[in-house]
Amino acid sequence: MINYTDAQILKGILRHDNLILQDIYKQYYYKVNYFIKKNQGSEDDASDIFQEAIIVIYRKLKENDLIFEKSSFQGYLFSVCRFLWLKQLEKRRIERERLNDSLPFQEDLYDDNLVELVDQNAKYGLYQKHFKTLSTDCQKLLQLFFEKVPLREIAKIMGYKTEKYAKTRKYKCKELLIKRIKQDTEFKKILEDDT
Amino acid sequence: MTPKTELFGRIEDYCLELLDAQETSTFEKELELNEELREEVELHKNIHAAITELDILDLKGKLEAIQIENNPDTLTNESFELFDEFTQIQEVTEKLAPEELINSFESLPKVHVYQHEIASKENIHHYYKEQNVSNEVDVMEDDLNGFDMEGLEGLEEAVLETDILNLRETLQQVASSVEPQYSVTDIDEFLNGELSDDILAEFEVELEQNDDLQGEVSLHKDIELAVGEEDVMDLRGELRNIMQSETSWNVSEKSIEDFIDGILEEDLLAEFNAELEENTDLIAEVALREHINNAIAESDIQSLRAGLAKARTDADKKEVKSIVMPHFEVGTTRFWRNSVAMIVVLVGLAGILNTGLQSVDKSYNKYFESPTWASERSVTNTLNTIQTAQIHFQAAEYQKTIDFLNVTSIAKDEAFVAEFYKGLSYQNLDDFNAAILEYSKVITHGNNMFIEEAEWYKSLCYLKLNNKLEAKQELVAVIDRKGHYEKDAKAILRRLRYSFK
Structure with a gap:
């Protein structure tokens, strides 16, 4: 089994390298799973938290905001997982004082930037979840539109006869997306947290 | 009616024996427990008795008449001459403020005055006010204007503004139901x-x-x-795939086998034990393999099972098509031995071992169940294209179904129906590549009710073609939909995971 360096792992995450991602999963997932199960979570909770922690790290990498000075990839990953789980416990109104800390973590990583990023990730994750429930043509249409592709071009790509139809269809898709987001109880919780 | 007047009404009804049996019994029970109520009832009874002393009243009337006859100039309301000087006594003649009256004792007058006080502040339409104008009312209003509602100023007015209350309620309803101004x-x-x-x-x-x-x-x-954020969504998808299809332990298969055989090297053993302590998946894997080894050791049971299996095969002429084609590499004897062992054991003993793993011999036939074509009601008497195709499909005339759908033009918005059933027909005819093409069209169409089924049947086609990678991808897509086939797709994925590694 290859032992990747932290730099290789980070590059791998940036490239979505399947081998690196598999390696991360095999090396660290069971520890996160153990920690979450010890702290009133389930297998599903563990896999959600693990996945979102990698996404948070990816977002940090994209922003060039991830330098390991005192920490390592492992330490950072565990700290983010722990932080995400603490937030979940808070949402579920479960006391966090009695936390069974089996993961090594660094409190000093929990700065405003991380809090903000985690909140944004939760919000965007929710929007993306509902976006993925739209029909494939709705997804494609909205993506093209947000990529600022001209309507004429969009109509051509999507096989619509007129630009006007493309525009109307886009509104309908977006309306449906917004409706689904607003109906999600998680969205209401996010709104409450924001206020 | 206020609760107090209601209570006095009830007391009165009780005194006049107007309550029914049940009410009387309830009232009397309360009377036993409530001293205050007892006093009120007593007072009522006394008043009642005083009013109903007709003989005394009669006598009093006669005496008054005599007095008038003797001294017609003196017309007083007082009885006997004992009251003559009462007008001179200030305490008796002075008017009581309502609050003094209320605080003095509990009785009917208190409630009566109190009700007048409320009535005096009611919003009454001018029309009714004009009709009620009288000197008596004026006097009463003058008397009660000084009533002190300490700390409650404006309360009654607010409570009585029912029109405002209703308007407020209506406005709230309107606000919640009205669409936002901007779409x-x-x-x-x-x-x-x-x-x-x-x-x-x-x-x-x-x-x-x-x-x-x-x-x-x-x-x-x-x-x-x-x-x-397409990249984030892609990454999330990849991670989900990895989590669903990969094992979560960080030790090699060789290490697991060596651990079970007790020959794992010391430095690896410490690492292995550390992971085994926390990794529940690894614990389950080790347990599974140990069970398999134990089961293999039962050679007598195995031969019996083999005999039973042969007998069953002989009895059942139906061909069993395996979806799993084990891939062996000559040279890796340990893997070969274990794989064969796993297959043998899982075929026969999965239930007994209770490992949660299903038999690898679950056939394609088990999962591939050609669905019936849902019947549709026609609004016309003539059969349309889809209905005609449906008749062929239901009669298991798959080639006819395909031929018919190929030569007939179908409305664009119904094309996916034809494509789906063409796919099924091809699949029933074992033309899996053609079926995959048709299912892909249904999936690409994107907005129809057959997508999940198309993905599911497509994955089965890939399994039949032994295209494991594509099959896995389709199965993961089916699982993601969390629909009807999720459980079956997971079962196949699990089996693929244990069979192909």
């Missing part, structure tokens, strides 16, 4: 700079003052950013 289209046009100048100015003024609109605009912006 998705308006907000989109605003964000894209497509609003005309006058509407834009109006929108911006509203945006500045309206928190809800600000929230809507912000939501639209966030959605745009979130949807643009």
